Amino acid sequence: MATPRISFEFFPPQTLDASFRLWETVQALAPMQPEFVSVTYGAGGTTRKLTHEAVTAIGKNYGLNVAAHLTCVDATKAETLEIAAAYADAGVTEIVALRGDAPKGAERFSAHPEGFASSVELIEALAATGKFKLRVGAYPEPHPDAADSLADVRWLKRKIDAGASSAITQFFFDADTFFRFRDLCVKEGITAPIIPGILPITSWAGAKKFALRCGSDVPARLDDAFTTAARDGREELYALAHCTQLCDNLLQGGVEDLHFYTLNRPHLTREVVRALGIQPELVPELVLEKVA
Numbered sequence: 001m002a003t004p005r006i007s008f009e010f011f012p013p014q015t016l017d018a019s020f021r022l023w024e025t026v027q028a029l030a031p032m033q034p035e036f037v038s039v040t041y042g043a044g045g046t047t048r049k050l051t052h053e054a055v056t057a058i059g060k061n062y063g064l065n066v067a068a069h070l071t072c073v074d075a076t077k078a079e080t081l082e083i084a085a086a087y088a089d090a091g092v093t094e095i096v097a098l099r100g101d102a103p104k105g106a107e108r109f110s111a112h113p114e115g116f117a118s119s120v121e122l123i124e125a126l127a128a129t130g131k132f133k134l135r136v137g138a139y140p141e142p143h144p145d146a147a148d149s150l151a152d153v154r155w156l157k158r159k160i161d162a163g164a165s166s167a168i169t170q171f172f173f174d175a176d177t178f179f180r181f182r183d184l185c186v187k188e189g190i191t192a193p194i195i196p197g198i199l200p201i202t203s204w205a206g207a208k209k210f211a212l213r214c215g216s217d218v219p220a221r222l223d224d225a226f227t228t229a230a231r232d233g234r235e236e237l238y239a240l241a242h243c244t245q246l247c248d249n250l251l252q253g254g255v256e257d258l259h260f261y262t263l264n265r266p267h268l269t270r271e272v273v274r275a276l277g278i279q280p281e282l283v284p285e286l287v288l289e290k291v292a
């Protein structure tokens, strides 16, 4: 079994405290030599600016290959393409192109009147610039907006055909969920790599809540196991065992890339990655900018 290629997702900090946490996370995970790291993107001007700053600062200070997430939410096409152009100017060459969720308070996603109506439109426009390697989201358990699994996979194929070169999945709890999805993708003619998204579970209550919101299946045996582990004060140990086993099952099934949702909490992710046989490189020199 080959050593997997790994990547990490971070989110941009909103407070000074959160900035320190992001920095600690990058510091702890950069030595694990990820293929790339990505930074999420939210609605609202401030969050967007923070994504841009986090993407460029991580790239500049750590020399990591950083993919910026970008969505269609609440922006005109011109505004969205301006953000992409600013990334290109800053030397960013990878974008995770997404439709995005409904803004707070709204039930469903609705496009800005002058915005991109779907992820496919956004991907086409970004591909036309010729400046980015594009990744997209994928859903081993159908997205709540999908008619069914087949419709979901066919939509994913449209996203790939529009110019994306790989997809990163939503997290899931069982390797078989991913394998069933991968088989369906192959059957529908998708040849681009599908990278499983892995959530190291630092809070079972939080993971369960998020999974239920996404319409994902929460296995009862996992609920029981985490409840028992928490009662015995061993939740962290169980989380490490569960996540390592999940990754191992995926690798046994031919997976070569793993994308970790770090939630800016590096320790469990780092332990899992080490358990998979990846050793940290000696800490790369920080290229700190001179303070004037």
Ligand code: FAD
Residues within 6 Å of the ligand: 039, 040, 041, 042, 043, 069, 070, 071, 096, 097, 098, 099, 100, 101, 102, 118, 119, 120, 136, 137, 138, 139, 143, 145, 146, 147, 151, 152, 153, 155, 156, 168, 169, 170, 197
């Ligand atoms: P799409 O794949 O375009 O649509 C979701 C589903 O709806 C499709 O799978 C398809 O079944 C159906 N669908 C949509 N439009 C059509 C259509 N016209 N015809 C037929 N079916 C259609 N959200 C953020 O806000 N910021 C982030 O940084 C962020 N990062 C993410 C990273 C990853 C790897 C993933 C998996 C998700 C991320 N999300 C993020 C969440 C994402 O924005 C939501 O899941 C959103 O609801 C769907 O975005 P998408 O690009 O995957 O949508």
